Amino acid sequence: VTAPRIVEVRRGVLEGNDVRAGRLRARFRESGVTAINLVSSPGTGKTRLLEELLRRMSAAHRVGALVGDCATDNDAVRLARSGAPVRQIVTEGMCHLEADLVERHLEGFPEVDVLFIENVGNLVCPSSFDLGETLRLVLLSVTEGEDKPLKYPSIFASADLAVLTKCDLAEACEFDRDVALAAIDAVHPGLTVIETSARTGAGLDLLIDHLLPVPARS
Amino acid sequence: VTAPRIVEVRRGVLEGNDVRAGRLRARFRESGVTAINLVSSPGTGKTRLLEELLRRMSAAHRVGALVGDCATDNDAVRLARSGAPVRQIVTEGMCHLEADLVERHLEGFPEVDVLFIENVGNLVCPSSFDLGETLRLVLLSVTEGEDKPLKYPSIFASADLAVLTKCDLAEACEFDRDVALAAIDAVHPGLTVIETSARTGAGLDLLIDHLLPVPARS
Numbered sequence: 001v002t003a004p005r006i007v008e009v010r011r012g013v014l015e016g017n018d019v020r021a022g023r024l025r026a027r028f029r030e031s032g033v034t035a036i037n038l039v040s041s042p043g044t045g046k047t048r049l050l051e052e053l054l055r056r057m058s059a060a061h062r063v064g065a066l067v068g069d070c071a072t073d074n075d076a077v078r079l080a081r082s083g084a085p086v087r088q089i090v091t092e093g094m095c096h097l098e099a100d101l102v103e104r105h106l107e108g109f110p111e112v113d114v115l116f117i118e119n120v121g122n123l124v125c126p127s128s129f130d131l132g133e134t135l136r137l138v139l140l141s142v143t144e145g146e147d148k149p150l151k152y153p154s155i156f157a158s159a160d161l162a163v164l165t166k167c168d169l170a171e172a173c174e175f176d177r178d179v180a181l182a183a184i185d186a187v188h189p190g191l192t193v194i195e196t197s198a199r200t201g202a203g204l205d206l207l208i209d210h211l212l213p214v215p216a217r218s
Numbered sequence: 219v220t221a222p223r224i225v226e227v228r229r230g231v232l233e234g235n236d237v238r239a240g241r242l243r244a245r246f247r248e249s250g251v252t253a254i255n256l257v258s259s260p261g262t263g264k265t266r267l268l269e270e271l272l273r274r275m276s277a278a279h280r281v282g283a284l285v286g287d288c289a290t291d292n293d294a295v296r297l298a299r300s301g302a303p304v305r306q307i308v309t310e311g312m313c314h315l316e317a318d319l320v321e322r323h324l325e326g327f328p329e330v331d332v333l334f335i336e337n338v339g340n341l342v343c344p345s346s347f348d349l350g351e352t353l354r355l356v357l358l359s360v361t362e363g364e365d366k367p368l369k370y371p372s373i374f375a376s377a378d379l380a381v382l383t384k385c386d387l388a389e390a391c392e393f394d395r396d397v398a399l400a401a402i403d404a405v406h407p408g409l410t411v412i413e414t415s416a417r418t419g420a421g422l423d424l425l426i427d428h429l430l431p432v433p434a435r436s
Contacts, residue, residue, distance in 0.1 A: 009227045042259045042341050042370060043362025069369050070342060093372060095313065095342035121369070122342055123260050124288060124313035143361035143387070144261025151287050151339070152260060154311060169361070172390040 017129055020099035024132025028115070035115045036211060037131050039155055040139035041148070042121030045165040047075045048198045049139065050116055054082035057114065057208060064112040066105050068097045068120045075118065085110045096125040099132055114211070123152040135211070141165045143173050146180035153187040161192055161210060168197040235347055238317035242350025246333070253333045254429060255349050257373055258357035259366070260339030263383040265293045266416040267357065268334055272300035275332065275426060282330040284323050286315045286338045293336065303328045314343040317350055332429070341370040353429070359384040361391050364398035371405040379410055379428060386415040 028035045038046045050065060057063045064085040067075040076088035089097060089105050097119050117133065119126045138159035140148055143166055149156040156162065162184055170177065177195075184193055194210060196203035246253045256264045268283060275281045282303040285293040294306035307315060307323050315337050335351060337344045356377035358366055361384055367374040374380065380402055388395065395413075402411055412428060414421035 006227060006231060009224060013224060041261055041339070042366055043359070071371050072365070072368050074365055074369065093342070095340070120342065121259070122313070122340060124311070124338065124340055125343065141261070141361070143359070143384070143391075147290070147292055148260055150290050151292065153289050166361070169387070169390055172387055173361075 014128060017099050020103060021130035021132040024099055024103055025134075026132075028132060028134060031111070033112060033115050034135070034212070035117060035131070035133045037117045037119060037126075037133035037136045038139065039119045039123075039126045039136065039159070040121060040165075041123050041141075041144060044121070044139045044141040044144065045198060046118050046121070046139055047078055049163070049165060049196065050079060050118060051082060052198045052201070052204055053116070053208065053211075054079060054084045056204060057212075058082060058084050061114055061212070062110075062112045063114045063116070064110060065116040065118060066102060066109075067118040068101070070094070070120060085112065091120055094120070095122050096120050096129050097131060098129050102131050123148065123155050127155040127158050135160045137161050137163060137211075139163045139165050140180070140184070142167055142170045142175040142180075146176050146183055149180075149183040149187045156184060156187045156191070159188065159191065161194070162188075163203075163207060164193060164195045166197060166199075167195050167202060168200050232346060235317050238321060239348035239350040242317055242321055243352075246350060246352060249329070251330060251333050252353070252430070253335060253349070253351045255335045255337060255344075255351035255354045256357065257337045257341075257344045257354065257377070258339060258383075259341050259359075259362060262339070262357045262359040262362065263416060264336050264339070264357055265296055267381070267383060267414065267422075268297060268336060269300060270416045270419070270422055271334070271426065271429075272297060272302045274422060275430075276300060276302050279332055279430070280328075280330045281332045281334070282328060283334040283336060284320060284327075285336040286319070288312070288338060303330065309338055312338070313340050314338050314347050315349060316347050320349050341366065341373050345373040345376050353378045355379050355381060355429075357381045357383050358398070358402070360388045360393040360398075364394050364401055367398075367401040367405045374402060374405045374409070377406065377409065379412070380406075381421075381425060382411060382413045384415060384417075385413050385420060386418050 068089045073088040079086040194207045286307045291306040297304040412425045
Protein backbone atom coordinates (compact mmCIF):
# COMPACT_ATOMS: atom_id res chain seq x y z
CA VAL A 1 0.00 0.00 0.00
CA THR A 2 1.49 3.33 -1.00
CA ALA A 3 1.07 6.46 1.08
CA PRO A 4 -0.73 8.46 -1.66
CA ARG A 5 -3.36 5.73 -1.91
CA ILE A 6 -4.05 5.90 1.85
CA VAL A 7 -4.34 9.68 1.72
CA GLU A 8 -6.72 9.40 -1.21
CA VAL A 9 -8.94 6.82 0.49
CA ARG A 10 -8.99 8.83 3.72
CA ARG A 11 -9.98 11.93 1.78
CA GLY A 12 -12.78 9.94 0.18
CA VAL A 13 -14.05 8.74 3.56
CA LEU A 14 -14.03 12.27 4.97
CA GLU A 15 -15.72 13.71 1.87
CA GLY A 16 -18.43 11.04 2.02
CA ASN A 17 -18.94 11.80 5.71
CA ASP A 18 -19.16 15.54 5.01
CA VAL A 19 -21.94 14.97 2.46
CA ARG A 20 -23.95 12.91 4.94
CA ALA A 21 -23.23 15.39 7.76
CA GLY A 22 -24.51 18.23 5.59
CA ARG A 23 -27.72 16.29 4.99
CA LEU A 24 -28.10 15.73 8.75
CA ARG A 25 -27.42 19.39 9.53
CA ALA A 26 -30.14 20.48 7.09
CA ARG A 27 -32.54 18.01 8.64
CA PHE A 28 -31.79 19.20 12.19
CA ARG A 29 -32.26 22.81 11.11
CA GLU A 30 -35.56 22.16 9.33
CA SER A 31 -37.01 20.29 12.30
CA GLY A 32 -35.68 22.76 14.87
CA VAL A 33 -33.39 20.25 16.58
CA THR A 34 -30.32 21.43 18.46
CA ALA A 35 -27.76 18.63 18.05
CA ILE A 36 -24.82 18.64 20.47
CA ASN A 37 -21.74 16.48 19.82
CA LEU A 38 -19.86 15.69 23.07
CA VAL A 39 -16.20 14.84 22.56
CA SER A 40 -13.42 14.09 25.07
CA SER A 41 -10.93 11.49 26.32
CA PRO A 42 -12.28 8.28 27.83
CA GLY A 43 -13.19 8.93 31.46
CA THR A 44 -13.60 12.71 31.28
CA GLY A 45 -17.18 12.38 32.45
CA LYS A 46 -19.31 12.77 29.30
CA THR A 47 -21.94 10.29 30.50
CA ARG A 48 -22.03 11.66 34.06
CA LEU A 49 -22.50 15.20 32.73
CA LEU A 50 -25.16 14.00 30.32
CA GLU A 51 -27.07 12.30 33.16
CA GLU A 52 -27.30 15.67 34.90
CA LEU A 53 -28.18 17.61 31.73
CA LEU A 54 -30.96 15.19 30.73
CA ARG A 55 -32.40 15.33 34.24
CA ARG A 56 -32.30 19.13 34.48
CA MET A 57 -33.44 19.90 30.93
CA SER A 58 -36.23 17.36 30.51
CA ALA A 59 -38.79 19.41 32.45
CA ALA A 60 -38.75 22.25 29.92
CA HIS A 61 -37.52 20.52 26.76
CA ARG A 62 -37.82 17.31 24.82
CA VAL A 63 -34.27 15.96 25.14
CA GLY A 64 -32.72 12.71 23.96
CA ALA A 65 -29.32 11.12 23.45
CA LEU A 66 -27.37 8.84 21.14
CA VAL A 67 -24.31 7.39 22.87
CA GLY A 68 -21.33 5.90 21.07
CA ASP A 69 -18.98 3.28 22.49
CA CYS A 70 -16.65 0.65 21.06
CA ALA A 71 -18.41 -2.00 23.14
CA THR A 72 -21.20 -2.39 25.77
CA ASP A 73 -24.50 -0.54 26.18
CA ASN A 74 -23.59 0.56 29.73
CA ASP A 75 -24.04 4.24 28.96
CA ALA A 76 -27.45 3.88 27.34
CA VAL A 77 -28.64 1.89 30.37
CA ARG A 78 -27.33 4.61 32.73
CA LEU A 79 -28.84 7.47 30.72
CA ALA A 80 -32.21 5.78 30.20
CA ARG A 81 -32.83 6.14 33.95
CA SER A 82 -33.43 9.84 33.27
CA GLY A 83 -36.60 8.91 31.41
CA ALA A 84 -35.33 10.57 28.20
CA PRO A 85 -35.15 8.56 24.98
CA VAL A 86 -31.64 7.11 24.61
CA ARG A 87 -30.09 4.82 22.03
CA GLN A 88 -26.66 3.16 22.12
CA ILE A 89 -24.42 3.14 19.05
CA VAL A 90 -21.92 0.28 19.38
CA THR A 91 -19.09 1.02 16.96
CA GLU A 92 -17.52 -2.46 17.30
CA GLY A 93 -14.04 -1.12 17.75
CA MET A 94 -14.30 1.96 15.52
CA CYS A 95 -12.64 4.92 17.22
CA HIS A 96 -15.20 7.65 16.40
CA LEU A 97 -18.79 8.22 15.29
CA GLU A 98 -19.60 9.00 11.66
CA ALA A 99 -22.61 10.80 10.22
CA ASP A 100 -24.14 7.67 8.66
CA LEU A 101 -24.13 5.88 12.05
CA VAL A 102 -26.00 8.84 13.54
CA GLU A 103 -28.41 8.91 10.59
CA ARG A 104 -29.19 5.20 10.90
CA HIS A 105 -29.72 5.36 14.67
CA LEU A 106 -32.18 8.24 14.29
CA GLU A 107 -34.59 5.99 12.37
CA GLY A 108 -37.66 5.67 14.56
CA PHE A 109 -36.12 7.83 17.30
CA PRO A 110 -38.68 10.07 19.10
CA GLU A 111 -38.91 13.76 18.14
CA VAL A 112 -36.75 15.92 20.39
CA ASP A 113 -35.77 19.58 20.67
CA VAL A 114 -32.26 18.84 21.88
CA LEU A 115 -30.32 15.77 20.72
CA PHE A 116 -27.09 14.97 22.55
CA ILE A 117 -24.63 12.77 20.67
CA GLU A 118 -21.98 11.33 22.97
CA ASN A 119 -18.98 10.41 20.86
CA VAL A 120 -16.49 7.58 21.49
CA GLY A 121 -13.92 8.63 24.11
CA ASN A 122 -11.01 9.77 21.95
CA LEU A 123 -9.28 13.16 21.68
CA VAL A 124 -7.98 12.58 18.14
CA CYS A 125 -10.16 10.86 15.56
CA PRO A 126 -13.62 12.38 16.29
CA SER A 127 -12.26 15.83 15.43
CA SER A 128 -12.24 15.02 11.70
CA PHE A 129 -15.78 13.64 11.53
CA ASP A 130 -18.60 16.16 11.28
CA LEU A 131 -21.88 14.70 12.59
CA GLY A 132 -24.03 17.58 11.34
CA GLU A 133 -24.10 18.90 14.89
CA THR A 134 -25.32 22.39 15.83
CA LEU A 135 -22.66 22.62 18.50
CA ARG A 136 -19.48 20.69 19.27
CA LEU A 137 -18.75 20.56 22.97
CA VAL A 138 -15.29 19.44 24.09
CA LEU A 139 -14.79 18.27 27.67
CA LEU A 140 -11.53 18.33 29.65
CA SER A 141 -11.35 16.99 33.19
CA VAL A 142 -9.11 18.51 35.86
CA THR A 143 -7.64 15.02 36.41
CA GLU A 144 -6.18 14.82 32.89
CA GLY A 145 -3.54 17.53 33.08
CA GLU A 146 -3.45 21.11 31.90
CA ASP A 147 -1.52 20.51 28.67
CA LYS A 148 -3.99 18.30 26.83
CA PRO A 149 -5.29 21.10 24.55
CA LEU A 150 -1.72 21.71 23.32
CA LYS A 151 -1.13 18.00 22.70
CA TYR A 152 -4.50 17.36 21.01
CA PRO A 153 -5.12 20.73 19.33
CA SER A 154 -7.51 19.71 16.51
CA ILE A 155 -10.38 18.71 18.76
CA PHE A 156 -10.16 21.91 20.81
CA ALA A 157 -9.76 24.04 17.68
CA SER A 158 -12.91 22.52 16.12
CA ALA A 159 -15.08 22.89 19.27
CA ASP A 160 -17.73 25.60 19.79
CA LEU A 161 -17.68 25.41 23.58
CA ALA A 162 -15.38 23.83 26.19
CA VAL A 163 -16.38 22.36 29.54
CA LEU A 164 -14.01 21.69 32.42
CA THR A 165 -15.30 18.67 34.34
CA LYS A 166 -14.67 17.22 37.83
CA CYS A 167 -13.75 20.66 39.21
CA ASP A 168 -14.48 19.34 42.70
CA LEU A 169 -11.26 17.29 42.34
CA ALA A 170 -9.12 20.27 41.26
CA GLU A 171 -7.37 20.69 44.59
CA ALA A 172 -6.71 16.96 45.09
CA CYS A 173 -5.14 16.88 41.59
CA GLU A 174 -3.16 20.10 42.13
CA PHE A 175 -4.85 21.32 38.96
CA ASP A 176 -3.49 24.65 37.70
CA ARG A 177 -6.56 26.41 36.32
CA ASP A 178 -4.70 29.35 34.74
CA VAL A 179 -2.34 27.04 32.84
CA ALA A 180 -5.25 24.97 31.53
CA LEU A 181 -7.26 28.02 30.42
CA ALA A 182 -4.17 29.46 28.71
CA ALA A 183 -3.65 26.14 26.87
CA ILE A 184 -7.24 26.16 25.58
CA ASP A 185 -6.92 29.80 24.55
CA ALA A 186 -3.66 29.08 22.74
CA VAL A 187 -5.26 26.53 20.40
CA HIS A 188 -8.69 28.23 20.20
CA PRO A 189 -8.52 31.93 21.10
CA GLY A 190 -11.71 33.23 22.70
CA LEU A 191 -13.34 29.82 23.19
CA THR A 192 -15.83 29.96 26.08
CA VAL A 193 -14.96 27.56 28.91
CA ILE A 194 -17.58 26.54 31.50
CA GLU A 195 -16.23 25.10 34.76
CA THR A 196 -18.43 22.33 36.14
CA SER A 197 -18.79 19.52 38.61
CA ALA A 198 -21.50 16.96 37.97
CA ARG A 199 -21.05 15.81 41.57
CA THR A 200 -21.72 19.19 43.22
CA GLY A 201 -23.84 20.65 40.43
CA ALA A 202 -21.49 23.62 40.01
CA GLY A 203 -21.69 25.30 36.62
CA LEU A 204 -24.44 23.09 35.23
CA ASP A 205 -27.14 25.77 35.01
CA LEU A 206 -24.64 28.13 33.39
CA LEU A 207 -23.77 25.41 30.89
CA ILE A 208 -27.44 24.88 30.05
CA ASP A 209 -27.80 28.65 29.48
CA HIS A 210 -25.02 28.36 26.91
CA LEU A 211 -26.66 25.40 25.17
CA LEU A 212 -30.08 27.06 24.83
CA PRO A 213 -30.79 28.85 22.61
CA VAL A 214 -27.99 27.56 20.43
CA PRO A 215 -26.61 29.77 17.65
CA ALA A 216 -26.94 28.20 14.24
CA ARG A 217 -23.76 26.52 13.00
CA SER A 218 -22.81 27.56 9.49
CA VAL B 219 -15.41 5.07 -1.74
CA THR B 220 -16.90 1.67 -1.11
CA ALA B 221 -16.66 -0.12 2.21
CA PRO B 222 -14.73 -3.16 0.85
CA ARG B 223 -12.05 -0.83 -0.49
CA ILE B 224 -11.57 0.79 2.94
CA VAL B 225 -11.35 -2.61 4.60
CA GLU B 226 -8.81 -3.72 2.00
CA VAL B 227 -6.63 -0.62 2.43
CA ARG B 228 -6.80 -0.88 6.22
CA ARG B 229 -5.75 -4.52 6.00
CA GLY B 230 -2.83 -3.49 3.81
CA VAL B 231 -1.73 -0.83 6.30
CA LEU B 232 -1.88 -3.29 9.20
CA GLU B 233 -0.05 -5.99 7.25
CA GLY B 234 2.70 -3.55 6.26
CA ASN B 235 2.99 -2.47 9.89
CA ASP B 236 3.19 -6.09 11.06
CA VAL B 237 6.12 -6.75 8.70
CA ARG B 238 8.03 -3.74 10.01
CA ALA B 239 7.12 -4.61 13.64
CA GLY B 240 8.45 -8.14 13.12
CA ARG B 241 11.73 -6.67 11.85
CA LEU B 242 11.92 -4.38 14.91
CA ARG B 243 11.15 -7.27 17.29
CA ALA B 244 13.98 -9.35 15.79
CA ARG B 245 16.32 -6.39 16.13
CA PHE B 246 15.35 -5.79 19.78
CA ARG B 247 15.84 -9.49 20.56
CA GLU B 248 19.24 -9.70 18.85
CA SER B 249 20.56 -6.64 20.66
CA GLY B 250 19.03 -7.63 24.02
CA VAL B 251 16.72 -4.63 24.21
CA THR B 252 13.52 -4.82 26.27
CA ALA B 253 11.04 -2.57 24.46
CA ILE B 254 7.97 -1.48 26.44
CA ASN B 255 4.95 0.08 24.68
CA LEU B 256 2.93 2.28 27.07
CA VAL B 257 -0.70 2.74 26.03
CA SER B 258 -3.59 4.56 27.74
CA SER B 259 -6.10 7.40 27.49
CA PRO B 260 -4.79 10.96 27.37
CA GLY B 261 -4.10 12.10 30.94
CA THR B 262 -3.74 8.69 32.57
CA GLY B 263 -0.22 9.59 33.63
CA LYS B 264 2.07 7.79 31.18
CA THR B 265 4.66 10.57 31.20
CA ARG B 266 4.54 11.04 34.98
CA LEU B 267 5.04 7.30 35.50
CA LEU B 268 7.85 7.26 32.96
CA GLU B 269 9.62 10.11 34.76
CA GLU B 270 9.70 7.96 37.90
CA LEU B 271 10.74 4.78 36.06
CA LEU B 272 13.59 6.47 34.18
CA ARG B 273 14.84 8.03 37.41
CA ARG B 274 14.69 4.78 39.41
CA MET B 275 16.00 2.45 36.70
CA SER B 276 18.83 4.53 35.28
CA ALA B 277 21.26 3.67 38.10
CA ALA B 278 21.32 -0.04 37.20
CA HIS B 279 20.28 -0.01 33.55
CA ARG B 280 20.74 1.89 30.34
CA VAL B 281 17.19 3.20 29.80
CA GLY B 282 15.75 5.49 27.14
CA ALA B 283 12.40 6.62 25.77
CA LEU B 284 10.61 7.51 22.56
CA VAL B 285 7.48 9.57 23.24
CA GLY B 286 4.63 10.00 20.80
CA ASP B 287 2.25 12.95 20.68
CA CYS B 288 0.03 14.56 18.06
CA ALA B 289 1.72 17.90 18.72
CA THR B 290 4.35 19.51 21.03
CA ASP B 291 7.60 18.14 22.44
CA ASN B 292 6.49 18.82 26.03
CA ASP B 293 6.92 15.21 27.12
CA ALA B 294 10.42 14.81 25.70
CA VAL B 295 11.46 18.01 27.49
CA ARG B 296 10.00 16.70 30.77
CA LEU B 297 11.58 13.26 30.44
CA ALA B 298 15.00 14.55 29.36
CA ARG B 299 15.40 16.00 32.87
CA SER B 300 15.98 12.41 34.04
CA GLY B 301 19.26 12.41 32.12
CA ALA B 302 18.15 9.42 30.03
CA PRO B 303 18.17 9.67 26.23
CA VAL B 304 14.71 10.73 25.03
CA ARG B 305 13.34 11.49 21.60
CA GLN B 306 9.93 12.97 20.71
CA ILE B 307 7.86 11.52 17.87
CA VAL B 308 5.39 14.17 16.71
CA THR B 309 2.67 12.33 14.75
CA GLU B 310 1.15 15.54 13.32
CA GLY B 311 -2.38 14.52 14.17
CA MET B 312 -2.04 10.77 13.67
CA CYS B 313 -3.82 8.94 16.47
CA HIS B 314 -1.26 6.18 17.17
CA LEU B 315 2.37 5.21 16.64
CA GLU B 316 3.38 2.82 13.86
CA ALA B 317 6.43 0.58 13.59
CA ASP B 318 8.07 2.64 10.85
CA LEU B 319 7.91 5.80 12.99
CA VAL B 320 9.66 3.92 15.80
CA GLU B 321 12.22 2.51 13.36
CA ARG B 322 13.02 5.94 11.94
CA HIS B 323 13.36 7.58 15.36
CA LEU B 324 15.80 4.89 16.50
CA GLU B 325 18.33 6.00 13.89
CA GLY B 326 21.30 7.37 15.83
CA PHE B 327 19.57 6.72 19.17
CA PRO B 328 22.01 5.61 21.93
CA GLU B 329 22.23 1.91 22.83
CA VAL B 330 19.92 1.04 25.72
CA ASP B 331 18.88 -2.09 27.63
CA VAL B 332 15.31 -0.90 28.16
CA LEU B 333 13.48 1.23 25.60
CA PHE B 334 10.18 2.76 26.67
CA ILE B 335 7.85 3.78 23.85
CA GLU B 336 5.10 6.11 25.05
CA ASN B 337 2.23 5.88 22.60
CA VAL B 338 -0.26 8.65 21.69
CA GLY B 339 -2.98 8.91 24.36
CA ASN B 340 -5.77 6.85 22.83
CA LEU B 341 -7.53 3.72 24.10
CA VAL B 342 -8.63 2.56 20.64
CA CYS B 343 -6.28 2.88 17.67
CA PRO B 344 -2.90 1.93 19.22
CA SER B 345 -4.26 -1.55 20.02
CA SER B 346 -4.07 -2.57 16.33
CA PHE B 347 -0.51 -1.39 15.71
CA ASP B 348 2.30 -3.70 16.83
CA LEU B 349 5.52 -1.75 17.48
CA GLY B 350 7.69 -4.85 17.85
CA GLU B 351 7.57 -4.35 21.60
CA THR B 352 8.67 -6.98 24.13
CA LEU B 353 5.86 -5.95 26.44
CA ARG B 354 2.68 -3.92 26.05
CA LEU B 355 1.76 -2.07 29.21
CA VAL B 356 -1.75 -0.61 29.48
CA LEU B 357 -2.42 2.11 32.06
CA LEU B 358 -5.78 2.94 33.66
CA SER B 359 -6.14 5.78 36.16
CA VAL B 360 -8.54 5.67 39.08
CA THR B 361 -9.98 8.98 37.85
CA GLU B 362 -11.25 7.48 34.57
CA GLY B 363 -13.93 5.15 35.86
CA GLU B 364 -14.00 1.43 36.51
CA ASP B 365 -15.76 0.42 33.29
CA LYS B 366 -13.15 1.54 30.75
CA PRO B 367 -11.77 -1.99 30.13
CA LEU B 368 -15.27 -3.15 29.15
CA LYS B 369 -15.79 -0.19 26.83
CA TYR B 370 -12.32 -0.36 25.22
CA PRO B 371 -11.67 -4.12 25.36
CA SER B 372 -9.11 -4.50 22.53
CA ILE B 373 -6.36 -2.54 24.19
CA PHE B 374 -6.73 -4.39 27.49
CA ALA B 375 -6.98 -7.75 25.70
CA SER B 376 -3.74 -7.10 23.79
CA ALA B 377 -1.74 -5.91 26.84
CA ASP B 378 0.83 -8.03 28.73
CA LEU B 379 0.59 -6.10 31.98
CA ALA B 380 -1.82 -3.49 33.41
CA VAL B 381 -0.99 -0.60 35.71
CA LEU B 382 -3.50 1.31 37.82
CA THR B 383 -2.28 4.89 38.16
CA LYS B 384 -3.08 7.80 40.51
CA CYS B 385 -4.12 5.40 43.29
CA ASP B 386 -3.56 8.23 45.80
CA LEU B 387 -6.72 9.83 44.33
CA ALA B 388 -8.84 6.66 44.67
CA GLU B 389 -10.78 7.84 47.70
CA ALA B 390 -11.41 11.36 46.35
CA CYS B 391 -12.78 9.75 43.15
CA GLU B 392 -14.84 7.15 45.04
CA PHE B 393 -12.99 4.59 42.93
CA ASP B 394 -14.33 1.04 43.31
CA ARG B 395 -11.21 -1.13 43.07
CA ASP B 396 -13.02 -4.49 42.96
CA VAL B 397 -15.24 -3.37 40.09
CA ALA B 398 -12.23 -2.12 38.10
CA LEU B 399 -10.20 -5.30 38.66
CA ALA B 400 -13.21 -7.42 37.67
CA ALA B 401 -13.59 -5.36 34.47
CA ILE B 402 -9.95 -5.94 33.53
CA ASP B 403 -10.25 -9.65 34.31
CA ALA B 404 -13.41 -9.92 32.20
CA VAL B 405 -11.65 -8.74 29.03
CA HIS B 406 -8.25 -10.29 29.84
CA PRO B 407 -8.51 -13.14 32.36
CA GLY B 408 -5.44 -13.48 34.55
CA LEU B 409 -3.78 -10.22 33.47
CA THR B 410 -1.46 -8.97 36.21
CA VAL B 411 -2.44 -5.52 37.54
CA ILE B 412 0.04 -3.36 39.48
CA GLU B 413 -1.45 -0.57 41.60
CA THR B 414 0.69 2.54 41.63
CA SER B 415 0.95 6.20 42.50
CA ALA B 416 3.75 8.19 40.88
CA ARG B 417 3.11 10.90 43.49
CA THR B 418 3.64 8.70 46.58
CA GLY B 419 5.89 6.12 44.90
CA ALA B 420 3.53 3.27 45.81
CA GLY B 421 3.89 0.19 43.62
CA LEU B 422 6.75 1.53 41.49
CA ASP B 423 9.42 -0.90 42.71
CA LEU B 424 6.98 -3.78 42.27
CA LEU B 425 6.27 -2.58 38.73
CA ILE B 426 10.00 -2.45 37.93
CA ASP B 427 10.33 -6.04 39.22
CA HIS B 428 7.70 -7.02 36.67
CA LEU B 429 9.46 -5.20 33.85
CA LEU B 430 12.88 -6.79 34.49
CA PRO B 431 13.65 -9.43 33.41
CA VAL B 432 10.98 -9.35 30.75
CA PRO B 433 9.73 -12.62 29.25
CA ALA B 434 10.22 -12.83 25.49
CA ARG B 435 7.14 -11.93 23.48
CA SER B 436 6.29 -14.52 20.84
